[in-house]
Amino acid sequence: AQSVTQLDSHVSVSEGTPVLLRCNYSSSYSPSLFWYVQHPNKGLQLLLKYTSAATLVKGINGFEAEFKKSETSFHLTKPSAHMSDAAEYFCVVSHTTDKLIFGTGTRLQVFP
């Protein structure tokens, strides 16, 4: 069985400071891992994906995530937060890519 755990339901940072959104996964197979973002009243947008190539994955808007098999983690980071980063972020695991398993989401607030 596959699952993801997002360790924080809410994260608050000041603009210009680093962002860390934590995600641990469980999978019996080599997983594909994704981060999606949902801005208010918008759809889900893919930030980045890991599919067994490079363990450090770079995404859009300056986000990146590192796949660490030994820690079963896929944390999302960004060096410097921007006000426009305020949104809800979802860590997602999949074995087949056709059925995505979502985490419960982390709501990121960015203060000026």
Place this chain on the structure above:
Amino acid sequence: EAGVTQFPSHSVIEKGQTVTLRCDPISGHDNLYWYRRVMGKEIKFLLHFVKESKQDESGMPNNRFLAERTGGTYSTLKVQPAELEDSGVYFCASSNGGIGNTIYFGEGSWLTVV
């Protein structure tokens, strides 16, 4: 190129009524998915079409939900009769398919059952 489009964006219906949600996938995408997020819960898979065939409908909650994709283009998801617990956001998504392919999501249809 148009993304995944969903209609209606919002709907409010009474318990016992019927609602039909429509999804137009990205042109050329054979794979179409429905997901939903009910209040306070995570986003969950409902079903997967490949063209007009249901590939996997293991996430459909009960027989009040009926999904169709006639002709392998757009899809509809009907809820009949709607119950209070059906309130939430219904996401449609599409992809070209295959390992590593990106699944693109629509903006969701927000359903409120009162």
